[in-house]
Structures are given as structure tokens and as C-alpha cells.
Amino acid sequence: MSNEQILTLKAEAQRRPIGVFDSGVGGLTVLRELYRQLPNESIIYLADTARLPYGTRSAAEILQFSREIIIWMVQQQVKMLVLACNTTDALALSTLREEFNLPILGLILPGARFAVQKGSRLGVIATPATAASNAYRHAILEIEPTAEVWQVGCPEFVPLVEQNRLYDPYTTEVAQQYLAPLLEQRIDTLIYGCTHYPHLSPVLRELLPVHIQFVDPAEHVVAATAQELDLIGERNTFSPLPTRFCVSGCPQQFAKLSLQWLGFTPAVEKVCLPSVALASLESHSNQ
Numbered sequence: 001m002s003n004e005q006i007l008t009l010k011a012e013a014q015r016r017p018i019g020v021f022d023s024g025v026g027g028l029t030v031l032r033e034l035y036r037q038l039p040n041e042s043i044i045y046l047a048d049t050a051r052l053p054y055g056t057r058s059a060a061e062i063l064q065f066s067r068e069i070i071i072w073m074v075q076q077q078v079k080m081l082v083l084a085c086n087t088t089d090a091l092a093l094s095t096l097r098e099e100f101n102l103p104i105l106g107l108i109l110p111g112a113r114f115a116v117q118k119g120s121r122l123g124v125i126a127t128p129a130t131a132a133s134n135a136y137r138h139a140i141l142e143i144e145p146t147a148e149v150w151q152v153g154c155p156e157f158v159p160l161v162e163q164n165r166l167y168d169p170y171t172t173e174v175a176q177q178y179l180a181p182l183l184e185q186r187i188d189t190l191i192y193g194c195t196h197y198p199h200l201s202p203v204l205r206e207l208l209p210v211h212i213q214f215v216d217p218a219e220h221v222v223a224a225t226a227q228e229l230d231l232i233g234e235r236n237t238f239s240p241l242p243t244r245f246c247v248s249g250c251p252q253q254f255a256k257l258s259l260q261w262l263g264f265t266p267a268v269e270k271v272c273l274p275s276v277a278l279a280s281l282e283s284h285s286n287q
């Protein structure tokens with residue numbers, strides 16, 4: 001292969017998009033960070049809105065949904081995947097990394113690494129599935145065995161965000177209940193263990209004393225993504241393509257809800273995710 005051909009291939013690899021997925025609008029908190037820290041990257045954002053919330057589903061369902069999404073993402077020729085969903089990270093990341101031959105980044109480890117530098121009494125608010133998995137506790141204690149960790153499952157938060165009830169008094173009431181056990185433990189740091197929750201930050205900040213620090217793992221998974229891109233030599237040095245927004249449910253609903261966080265109404269495509277029999281996975285992972 002000539003030098004010129006090698007350069008062309010490298011440029012093509014760099015230009016390929018990063019795939020980002022979540023069950024809904026939560027992953028926009030990760031997308032926002034991608035825009036801030038990696039403005040040259042093209043992105044395909046997929047929200048599996050037809051099947052949200054993920055946080056009350058079983059590990060088997062989460063694994064199956066994420067396999068279908070990743071196979072679809074591979075068909076779109078993404079160069080890497082960012083799981084903008086803690087629940088998928090907690091329940092499926094290690095299996096997905098074994099099954100698919102592309103870099104897959106999760107929020108929990110980068111979030112835990114940063115949180116232990118911030119405090120020693122750490123509260124985690126997360127979906128019921130993430131909280132029950134103990135993924136944050138394990139990640140934190142592996143890095144800092146002396147840290148203390150309390151995890152609270154918050155089943156009502158995702159539906160409230162997806163219904164755009166951010167400033168509904170009921171949301172404040174529910175938040176008070178979820179935060180009470182963490183306040184009782186005198187946490188010094190609160191980790192957003194679900195990407196939907198930073199959308200509730202005005203409410204949450206109001207309810208917690210000012211000395212409590214907030215950690216948003218989105219910031220840190222994107223820093224890890226930048227490092228990974230440099231490591232594999234695929235950071236895009238060309239101009240990015242506009243983000244492709246895709247959903248499995250209703251495009252209009254997603255577009256309308258996202259406006260407040262994106263600052264523009266996105267054009268949203270409805271896509272059909274492949275339903276995958278387990279036996280066919282091998283051929284996809286070897287692509």
C-alpha cells in the first residue's frame with residue numbers, strides 16, 4: 001500500500017462518527033460534553049425511546065437491547081461507542097466488550113475515578129437497576145477502599161424528566177424523599193448515577209446544602225473518549241458532520257423535549273433496530 005493510500009484510510013477512519021446511545025434524553029448530557037470537549041467529532045445519537053425506561057428492566061433485557069443498538073451502530077460505521085446510559089454500563093458493559101470488536105466507553109469508571117478525588121462520603125443517585133447492581137460502589141471501592149458509598153434507586157426521576165415535569169412541585173417532593181437518606185449519612189459528594197439526572201440539577205441543588213459537591217460522570221467519560229481517540233489515532237481533524245438524532249419511538253416528542261437542552265429543535269429520524277438472535281452475534285462482532 002502506498003503512503004498516499006495509508007493517509008486516505010487514516011483520514012476515513014478519523015472522519016467516522018462516534019455512536020452515543022441512551023434510552024432517551026438523558027444522553028444529551030453526554031452529547032453536550034462531547035460538543036464542548038470534542039467539537040470536531042461527528043456523532044450519531046440514538047435514543048431507544050420505544051423501550052424506556054431501562055432502569056426498571058432486567059439485566060437480560062438491557063443486554064439484548066444494547067446488542068441490537070450496537071449492531072445498528074456498527075452498520076452506521078461508527079468508530080467507537082459511548083454508552084450514555086449508566087444502566088447499560090452497570091448491567092452489560094463487560095459482556096458487550098467481549099462480544100464487539102470496537103472501543104466501548106462507559107460512564108461509571110471515569111465518574112468513580114473523579115468522585116474519589118472530590119470526597120470520601122459519596123452518595124449515588126441512580127436507576128433502580130444501577131443501584132441494585134452495586135456497580136458504583138464496586139468501582140469506587142476498588143479505587144479508594146476507605147471511601148464510604150450510599151446508593152439510592154430513584155425510579156420516578158426518568159419518567160418525570162421524559163414527561164418534562166422538571167419544575168412540577170411533585171418532582172421536588174419525590175427528590176426530597178430520594179435525597180433524605182443521603183442527607184442523613186452526611187454525604188459530601190453527590191454522583192449523578194443516571195444521565196437523565198443532571199437535567200434535574202436546578203431542583204437537586206436547591207435541596208442540598210451548598211458544601212455538597214456534584215459529580216457528573218458525563219464530563220469524565222468524554223475526557224476518557226478524547227484519550228482513547230488519541231491512543232488509537234482517530235481524533236477527527238476535519239470538520240464534523242451535523243449530529244444525526246435517531247429514535248426508536250416518536251421523533252416529534254424527542255425533538256420537542258430536546259429543544260431546551262440543545263438550544264435548537266433537532267431533525268429526528270425514526271429507525272428500526274435489528275432484532276438479533278444470539279447465534280448471529282458472532283458474525284457481527286467479527287466485522
Ligand code: DGL
Binds near residue numbers: 024055127
Ligand atoms: N439515562 C439512563 C441511565 O443513565 C437510563 C435511564 C432509564 O431509562 O431508566 O441509566
